Amino acid sequence: MVVIQPFDFSRWPIAVSDLPADTYLVGGAVRDALLGRTTLYPDLDFIVPADAIALTKKLADKYKAGLVVLDRQRQIARLVFANTTVDIAQRHGETLLTDLSDRDFRLNAIAYDIHHHHLVDPLGGLLDLQRRQIHYVAPANLAADPLRLLRAYRQAAQLQFTITPETRQVIQTLAPQLRRVAAERVRVELSYLLSAVEGAAQVTLAFRDGVLAVWLPSVTEERITHYHALESTLANFPFPALWPALTTSIAATTAPGEPQRRTLAALAKLTCLVNASDRQAAEELTALTYTTDEIRIVQVLCRLLSHWLVPLEQPLNREQAFYLFRAAGSYFPAFVALALSRGVAKEHLVPLVKAWLDPRNPIAHPPQLVRGADLVEAFQVSPGPRVGELLRAVEAAQARGEISDRPQALAYVAQLLNSSAESRHP
Numbered sequence: 347m348v349v350i351q352p353f354d355f356s357r358w359p360i361a362v363s364d365l366p367a368d369t370y371l372v373g374g375a376v377r378d379a380l381l382g383r384t385t386l387y388p389d390l391d392f393i394v395p396a397d398a399i400a401l402t403k404k405l406a407d408k409y410k411a412g413l414v415v416l417d418r419q420r421q422i423a424r425l426v427f428a429n430t431t432v433d434i435a436q437r438h439g440e441t442l443l444t445d446l447s448d449r450d451f452r453l454n455a456i457a458y459d460i461h462h463h464h465l466v467d468p469l470g471g472l473l474d475l476q477r478r479q480i481h482y483v484a485p486a487n488l489a490a491d492p493l494r495l496l497r498a499y500r501q502a503a504q505l506q507f508t509i510t511p512e513t514r515q516v517i518q519t520l521a522p523q524l525r526r527v528a529a530e531r532v533r534v535e536l537s538y539l540l541s542a543v544e545g546a547a548q549v550t551l552a553f554r555d556g557v558l559a560v561w562l563p564s565v566t567e568e569r570i571t572h573y574h575a576l577e578s579t580l581a582n583f584p585f586p587a588l589w590p591a592l593t594t595s596i597a598a599t600t601a602p603g604e605p606q607r608r609t610l611a612a613l614a615k616l617t618c619l620v621n622a623s624d625r626q627a628a629e630e631l632t633a634l635t636y637t638t639d640e641i642r643i644v645q646v647l648c649r650l651l652s653h654w655l656v657p658l659e660q661p662l663n664r665e666q667a668f669y670l671f672r673a674a675g676s677y678f679p680a681f682v683a684l685a686l687s688r689g690v691a692k693e694h695l696v697p698l699v700k701a702w703l704d705p706r707n708p709i710a711h712p713p714q715l716v717r718g719a720d721l722v723e724a725f726q727v728s729p730g731p732r733v734g735e736l737l738r739a740v741e742a743a744q745a746r747g748e749i750s751d752r753p754q755a756l757a758y759v760a761q762l763l764n765s766s767a768e769s770r771h772p
């Protein structure tokens with residue numbers, strides 16, 4: 347038994363006195379507290395001796411929290427607060443050992459007695475924390491829930507730990523079993539892995555150990571090299587003004603209801619791992635249950651990479667820049683990161699970045715000069731493909747810098763219509 351300084355309860359959404367004797371905090375919250383990794387609002391997992399669901403209901407009423415019964419039979423329920431969740435599970439056996447022995451890794455199988463401030467560590471989790479290593483509780487536990495294979499690399503990336511050779515060996519044998527795991531669970535772990543700031547080394551090992559192949563069949567050593575390059579570009583990103591767009595959560599629009607982790611930077615990293623063809627990338631991401639918006643963003647990035655890396659070997663001319671901005675839209679910062687990581691010269695990107703940062707720049711943020719309905723009304727063109735052709739011609743003239751406002755655009759269309767009438771009736 348290891349007696350330690352009491353954990354800091356000040357940010358817990360429930361009072362310790364609300365929990366019965368023999369309640370233990372377990373899992374990531376214990377691990378992170380012991381590592382001194384402070385999270386503003388940690389998710390908490392408690393094990394109580396009895397009546398977990400009744401207790402959770404009582405606490406939900408008291409704290410006006412949401413209540414989700416996760417497993418009625420095994421008595422596990424969740425309190426949902428604005429910033430955090432609290433899971434309360436009933437102990438399986440006479441002692442804590444049964445619960446701890448069912449867990450994934452030894453460092454996650456340490457329990458903290460919240461009333462007496464001591465640790466229960468029957469599996470050697472503390473030693474693993476000291477050695478900064480991830481080691482299975484038992485090989486069978488990895489087979490029982492193969493998502494744990496991916497969790498090993500995700501946690502190693504987040505904690506900057508290593509996975510022990512014995513554990514990697516078991517993972518390599520079990521890797522094909524990841525097929526059995528629900529795609530949503532895989533996607534959540536993968537998103538966490540891709541959001542790690544220095545995760546490339548673990549992404550590489552996950553690939554080499556066969557853990558990525560099941561769900562991301564297009565990953566190759568070359569794509570892993572791209573991933574490394576992107577990670578180091580992001581770590582030394584030369585355009586700080588673009589940084590917020592890359593790192594601000596886009597979950598609100600792309601994955602409503604799912605917390606954090608969804609950033610443009612993480613989607614750029616994902617772009618390195620999926621198939622370079624936007625159609626095949628979409629198939630892979632659909633299987634992983636990414637949202638339509640996220641898939642669209644990755645597809646845009648795939649297309650930008652395949653169309654623009656070669657032209658960017660030279661500085662772009664005005665017309666090229668116009669079409670690059672049109673194709674990139676608000677994902678331009680992610681393209682800049684990807685382009686730099688693929689060796690595009692910074693000098694070729696600087697003028698583009700400056701233009702993009704100026705909301706009044708007519709090349710990066712061109713106004714729409716006329717709409718289809720304007721043409722139908724002004725020139726009595728009937729709605730149909732001809733209107734689309736005229737709009738594209740207007741846009742091309744705008745791209746070349748020949749026109750820049752509505753009167754000029756209308757005059758340009760009039761001229762086009764006249765010359766085509768003349769060519770029909772010379």
Ligand SMILES: Nc1ccn([C@@H]2O[C@H](COP(=O)(O)OP(=O)(O)OP(=O)(O)O)[C@@H](O)[C@H]2O)c(=O)n1
Binds near residue numbers: 449450451454
């Ligand atoms: N597939 C899983 C998921 C979770 N756990 C156990 O449940 C705990 C809580 O799980 P979770 O909250 O998903 O992960 P954390 O370890 O808390 O890590 P993080 O906060 O980084 O997600 C883990 O520590 C681990 O003991 C497990 O054994 N197998």
